[in-house]
Amino acid sequence: MSALDQMPAPGRPAMARALAGLMPRAEAVLIPAGALLAGFAIFSLFLGALGKSPAEFFGLVWKAGFSSAFSWQNTLSRVGPLALAALCVALPARLGLVVIGGEGAIVLGGLAAAVTGTVLAGLPGYPAMLLMAVAAMILGGLWIGAIGALRIRRGVNETIASLLMAYIAIALFNHFVEGPFRDPASLNKPSTAPLAETLRVGDMPFIATHWGVVAAALACLLCWVLIDRTTLGFAARIAGDNVRAAQVQGLPVARLVIGFTALGGAFAGLAGFYEVAAVHGSANASLIAGYGYTGILVAFLARHNPLAILPVAILLGGFEASSGLVQRRMDLPDATILVFEGIVFVIILLSEALYGRLRIFTPGYWEHR
Amino acid sequence: MSRALRTEAGAIGIETLGMTMRFGEFTALDDVSITVPAGSFHALLGENGAGKSTLVKCIMGFYRATAGELLVAGQEARMTDPRVAQALGLGMVYQHFTLVPSLTAAENLVISRADAPAVIDWRRERARLAAFMETMPFKVPLEQPVSRLAAGEKQKLEILKQLYLGNRFLILDEPTSVLTPDEADEVLGHVRGLTEAGEITVLMITHKFREVTAFADAVSILRRGRHVGGGKVGEISVEEMSRAMMGKAPEVSKRARAGTERREVMRLRGVRAQDRTGLKSIEIEDVALNSGEILGIAGISGNGQMELMEVLTGQRRTMGGEITVKGAPFGATRAEARTHRMRYLPEEPLRNACAPRMSVAENLAFRIFDEGRNGKPAFWKNDRAIARNATTLIEGFKVKTASPAARIASLSGGNVQRAVLGRELTGEVDALIVSNPCFGLDFAAVSTIRDRLMAARNAGTAILLISEDLDEIMELSDRILVMSEGQIAFETPVETADIGEIGRHMAGHGE
Numbered sequence: 076m077s078a079l080d081q082m083p084a085p086g087r088p089a090m091a092r093a094l095a096g097l098m099p100r101a102e103a104v105l106i107p108a109g110a111l112l113a114g115f116a117i118f119s120l121f122l123g124a125l126g127k128s129p130a131e132f133f134g135l136v137w138k139a140g141f142s143s144a145f146s147w148q149n150t151l152s153r154v155g156p157l158a159l160a161a162l163c164v165a166l167p168a169r170l171g172l173v174v175i176g177g178e179g180a181i182v183l184g185g186l187a188a189a190v191t192g193t194v195l196a197g198l199p200g201y202p203a204m205l206l207m208a209v210a211a212m213i214l215g216g217l218w219i220g221a222i223g224a225l226r227i228r229r230g231v232n233e234t235i236a237s238l239l240m241a242y243i244a245i246a247l248f249n250h251f252v253e254g255p256f257r258d259p260a261s262l263n264k265p266s267t268a269p270l271a272e273t274l275r276v277g278d279m280p281f282i283a284t285h286w287g288v289v290a291a292a293l294a295c296l297l298c299w300v301l302i303d304r305t306t307l308g309f310a311a312r313i314a315g316d317n318v319r320a321a322q323v324q325g326l327p328v329a330r331l332v333i334g335f336t337a338l339g340g341a342f343a344g345l346a347g348f349y350e351v352a353a354v355h356g357s358a359n360a361s362l363i364a365g366y367g368y369t370g371i372l373v374a375f376l377a378r379h380n381p382l383a384i385l386p387v388a389i390l391l392g393g394f395e396a397s398s399g400l401v402q403r404r405m406d407l408p409d410a411t412i413l414v415f416e417g418i419v420f421v422i423i424l425l426s427e428a429l430y431g432r433l434r435i436f437t438p439g440y441w442e443h444r
Numbered sequence: 445m446s447r448a449l450r451t452e453a454g455a456i457g458i459e460t461l462g463m464t465m466r467f468g469e470f471t472a473l474d475d476v477s478i479t480v481p482a483g484s485f486h487a488l489l490g491e492n493g494a495g496k497s498t499l500v501k502c503i504m505g506f507y508r509a510t511a512g513e514l515l516v517a518g519q520e521a522r523m524t525d526p527r528v529a530q531a532l533g534l535g536m537v538y539q540h541f542t543l544v545p546s547l548t549a550a551e552n553l554v555i556s557r558a559d560a561p562a563v564i565d566w567r568r569e570r571a572r573l574a575a576f577m578e579t580m581p582f583k584v585p586l587e588q589p590v591s592r593l594a595a596g597e598k599q600k601l602e603i604l605k606q607l608y609l610g611n612r613f614l615i616l617d618e619p620t621s622v623l624t625p626d627e628a629d630e631v632l633g634h635v636r637g638l639t640e641a642g643e644i645t646v647l648m649i650t651h652k653f654r655e656v657t658a659f660a661d662a663v664s665i666l667r668r669g670r671h672v673g674g675g676k677v678g679e680i681s682v683e684e685m686s687r688a689m690m691g692k693a694p695e696v697s698k699r700a701r702a703g704t705e706r707r708e709v710m711r712l713r714g715v716r717a718q719d720r721t722g723l724k725s726i727e728i729e730d731v732a733l734n735s736g737e738i739l740g741i742a743g744i745s746g747n748g749q750m751e752l753m754e755v756l757t758g759q760r761r762t763m764g765g766e767i768t769v770k771g772a773p774f775g776a777t778r779a780e781a782r783t784h785r786m787r788y789l790p791e792e793p794l795r796n797a798c799a800p801r802m803s804v805a806e807n808l809a810f811r812i813f814d815e816g817r818n819g820k821p822a823f824w825k826n827d828r829a830i831a832r833n834a835t836t837l838i839e840g841f842k843v844k845t846a847s848p849a850a851r852i853a854s855l856s857g858g859n860v861q862r863a864v865l866g867r868e869l870t871g872e873v874d875a876l877i878v879s880n881p882c883f884g885l886d887f888a889a890v891s892t893i894r895d896r897l898m899a900a901r902n903a904g905t906a907i908l909l910i911s912e913d914l915d916e917i918m919e920l921s922d923r924i925l926v927m928s929e930g931q932i933a934f935e936t937p938v939e940t941a942d943i944g945e946i947g948r949h950m951a952g953h954g955e
Binding site: 309324 | 757758759776778780781788790795797798799800801806809811813814821822824825846849850851854
């Protein structure tokens, strides 16, 4: 048999050829979507066991997350930090690193933004805000980049290191907010000095939510271009899939790992900047809201594809936005949403085993029909 | 016919009738009928990819034969599962050890039993083991961790394990490939003794004629999946065996060598590095690689070849010495490899040279994806160039793939190897570092890959060929180095190479 026999014949139905091109891409959408549905189903069983109605639950999620302008505002306010935190997982993941400590970079980024804002109080708004964002990104980048460096230079497990460093980051954050940078006026809730009005990030026109969503969308787009369109991203994908092959090709694996982890950390730091400059107005304990952890779920659901992160962040943002209403209406603890997220996460991890196993997603299956 | 189906002591005989195994369109085993009477020592001879492993995997129930029958002790046996083979008393000793290194020999034996209890009464087990060992013709220290045993002792322990498990028909898959010649003779001598005593029947996969003539009773020869000859040892000559094994004309004559000007391309001086265990080191005194030659590095597996490959590819840090390419120090970075047109073909390419979850087209682009217009690395990835490159290479190197977009892991071993070879041999190549390029490939794939290497050599490429297959080294090399205990122990041009001498140096018995 010659190589030509293996090529799709030109006369083959266009449908088969289209499917052959489409199905391998569809795998990345259909498997997580199926896993999500399976998660819904199992969570429904869980609700049923508690004697609650799954229909009511999903109805409330719809109502609180997506039904009105108000609920969209509530949802979108969570999309920015969720998507940026997800990038902090997805970028290292493309290099084969499971980094789960984005929370640390978020709180430190927020602290850096708040402190920079206090120091730069005299500067006009935009340059000062830019410097605050840059400070947040640098600190977040250094924090997560250090995890990549520990991995590549010293063989330290990045998952454990990132988790432990998140606790260290939160401890440092508390120390500085309650100590050196505490605003004496904040009595009940230790905070840094409130940012001047000129340094606050405002709301977007028409939608009552801040610019963080747009920044997150741009960050996702940028990451997609980086991974999918540049040679740097291609090299990173090789290293992520098989580091030995990357080394034999002479690719700079260490620099790629440190660069991608640092970039992920920088985006998590940027999430901290928006939380401080747009939402809280100062750095305080409200910043430790768990976006870094939900971001892990977002990234895994999105298969570490930056373009998929945004819609997934909107979906999970809606779920998180509904937790209050679910708690009040259904008399369920607010941790219910965490149970749901946990179930979905386990199923997503299980579904990883399906990739490449289902024949309908291989191009050959369609070309040779 | 007085063929014994079962000896008194317990050895059992087997017989295959028209055994056939197809993998898709590829026929790995074609109508093979062999008879191994009880208490005999039968050798199964053949090149890599001749179908030896497929045959024994069918016998052991790892594969279900497409057609054919298997008789065990005269009864038809349906090998649906490896457990069936075990229940019938069929056991296999693999090329590489399957012992737990940190456990003692005694512990290894006891845990290997399918009926090992959840709580082990060690005093009783020790007593039983001691009684068992009394009946054995050879001993192995039972109370030492296996990691401290020499290779020969480990192989003896593997055989003891099979006997301890009650298996009376043993398949030995190249049991001496990790042993020195002395160890091999000792182990095979014991195996021979056991067959003569009627304790076991042995089917041994090998490609060493010496082992066949010295130890086996009879031999069956496979070539390209077919049973092409065999008979009683003594009645069939080594020439007849090798002709049956290799086919009509020996491969060597087909690949013409063209003389080209020799220039030094690469030189290793005093290169030192730690080996994989961190306990030993490799030390390469002085090796020069010239253009237009194939420099073969022979050696028994685990004598530092893998580490040498890793040093050359920049995966392993050196502790001293220097590697120069065309006089300039070489650190195996991408830029250096590109400037000097150095390419690599590591062993098991899917594991060491491919990104298994990326597509065939993407894998084929590893060398070119960042090539910019004027020699500078490009920033934007050029998908069209990647697709063009894939089409050219898939056609040029006859890579059989359902589509360039298919994952490379979905290809057969030969096609992965051709794809990687195509990638590494495109454009001008000054030096190619190759390690075991034909491991586990079928006959046709082996042949094309060796042709390509020879063609590259004739075009002036310097090729360093690290291989554990001595026949491959003898066939392709211009000069042969022997690596033993992490050092180059011997050098000879191929014209005056003597297999016996090379073998002695491989085993570390040079002087």
